[in-house]
Amino acid sequence: MPVYEFQCKKCSEVFEVKCRVEEYSKLKPTCPKCKSEEVERKISTFYAQTESKT
Ligand SMILES: [Zn+2]
Incomplete structure (x- = not known):
């Protein structure tokens, strides 16, 4: 499961939010500190990861 990083x-x-890719569109991340919904996605690294099942 990818981890999305928000600021x-x-x-x-x-903070990080774990979410399935297919549920990402429904994701409403809120800041755990001030509960604000005004968050922006940080640059992610998981796009570079290739899922391997070996
Ligand atoms: Zn905040």
Whole structure:
């Protein structure tokens, strides 16, 4: 499961949200610190990962 990293625009808190890719569109991340929904996605690294089942 990919981990999405967000940063709060209000308090600059950085937090991670685990979410399935197919549920990402329904994801409403909120800052765990100030409960703000004004968060922005941080640059992610998981796109570079290739899922392997070996
Ligand atoms: Zn915040």
